[in-house]
Amino acid sequence: MINETKGKKMNHISTKTIAGLLLLGLSSLVSASPESDAKAFKKYFTDRFPDVPYNDYINGAYTIDKSGRENWEAIEEFPPYEPFIDEGRAMWEKPFKNGKTFKTACFPDGPAIKHKYPMWDKEKKMVMTLPLALNNCLKANGEKPMKYKKGPINNIMAYLAYEARGKKINVVIPKDEPGALAAYEEGKKFYFQRRGQLNFSCASCHMQNAGLKLRSEILSPALGHPSGFPVYRSKWGTVGTLHRRFTGCNKQVRAKAFKAHGPEYRNLEYFLTAMSNGLEWNGPSARK
Amino acid sequence: MKKFLLMGCSILIAASVGCTGNQASEEKAAMKTEAKKGVEKVAEKPKCTVEASHIVDADNARKRAASVGGEWRDTAKFIKQAHAAVKAGKCHKAEALAKKALMEGQLGYEQAMSQKELKMPGYFKF
Structure with missing residues (x-):
């Protein structure tokens, strides 16, 4: 009899323990x-x-x-990045071949726009980042897109980041x-x-x-x-x-x-x- | 008289030994050229065929890992190096590199699959 009660208790405890562990495990998976x-x-x-x-x-x-x-x-x-800001400003103001600029063609609220990114693009159904938006703008205006890691992208990004400082x-x-x-x-x-x-x-x-x-x-x-x-x-x-x-x-x-x-x-x-x-x-x- | 006979015999013996020595060196030279020819014949055959097939296996494992976003940094580099080793006829080196790349491909795939579901670490508490 004693053994049976003990066994039942043990079963009860182990079920509770397993349930608890499962809940713990699940909680770490729940988003x-x-x-x-x-x-x-x-x-x-x-x-x-x-x-x-x-x-x-x-x-x-x-x-x-x-x-x-x-x-x-x-x-x-x-700051070692200052010359990059200046280069970026020049890029921002330089007209494309079609006469438009980044501001007039794509970013009327610019140049302080960095704080708006990354954003969810409802039309494209994807996350839009600022470098991607800049390149999309260039392509749409018949310009060559920039490389994403090195080169001019850093100049314009430095300028746009500087303009959005404090936001x-x-x-x-x-x-x-x-x-x-x-x-x-x-x-x-x-x-x-x-x-x-x-x-x-x-x-x-x-x-x-x-x-x-x-x-x-x-x-x-x-x-x-x-x-x-x-x-x-x-x-x-x-x-x-x-x-x-x-x-x-x-x-x-x-x-x-x-x-x-x-x-x-x-x-x-x-x-x-x-x-x-x-x-x-x-x-x-x-x-x- | 005896002296003359002895001298004659010794000259004959020396001459015969010399002849046999020449014959042996000629035979050796002939064997060497034949051996050289044999080596050339082996070299003409395509080298590292087994190793080359192992490189293909390794590249397939790399592609499988890449398909789930689990490719490791150096796997493709090892495969490239293995191909170069095959070209240079360094079969052992090619085999070692292919083996390493294969293992990386398999482990990369397993790792990505084990991380498929988001598991929040214990230190990140809500």
Whole structure:
């Protein structure tokens, strides 16, 4: 009798335990809304670095790297990206062969338009990034599109980022557009997916190990990441775009990089920028 | 007289030994040329055929991984290097590279499949 009761109790406990474990497992698979994701994202970093003022996250690794910050502030006194801004301004104002300019042909609200991107394009049913929109404009006006990682794209992006400095990041995922939420979810999945020979995800470095050292470098927090782009990297010796950095990150974990402004990186930019909603745009910037 | 006979015999023996020595060296030379011809015959045959088929397998594994977004950075590079090794006749090198690329292709595919569903890490709490 005693054994039977014990057995029943054990069964009851084990059923409860299994149910609990299943619920725990399921909760980690259930997708949350973009708003609750952003809230959790913010909470993760504010809990991890309680002394860092929230608005400071726009400064990348220098948010948490004190000695690096001193050097960076010295660099910012004579910003290495300034000539790129000037070149970009000239590009913005230079008429196309048809006489139109970027402003008159495609971006009447410009040049301060960077804060509007990435956005969900209702007509094309895809995430639209600013470099892609610029190239679409060039193509529509009979001009040759720019390369996405190196060259003139960095000049015009530096200028447009400079013009949008101080504006708030506000990525909208329209609720009446199921494709927009799907793109956001794809970007989120990409962010947490492990890839490459090193089996790292974006989050492995920039969430789980943010603030720790990778060789001599302090890993930057993901919060506020897109704010400073395009960035002048001393390593590159020039200004580079966010998608060039995505490419570099993927290569560093020994994964094959995806195409700049292809669906994978566009969706990733959509998710990553949405996580920084409320922070300011602070590009262009300087980084190691 | 005896002395003359002994000298004559020794000369004959020396001559016969010398003849046999010449014959042996001629035979050796002939064997060497035949061996050379044999090597040339082997070289004429297509080299590293097995290794080349392994490279094809590796490339198929790479393509399979790429189809699910799981290709690794260096897989295509190894395949390219393996092709170059086959061309240079370095079959062992080609085989090693093909093997490495095949493994990367298979692991890349498995990794991508294991990450197909979004799994939020434990440290990301709502």
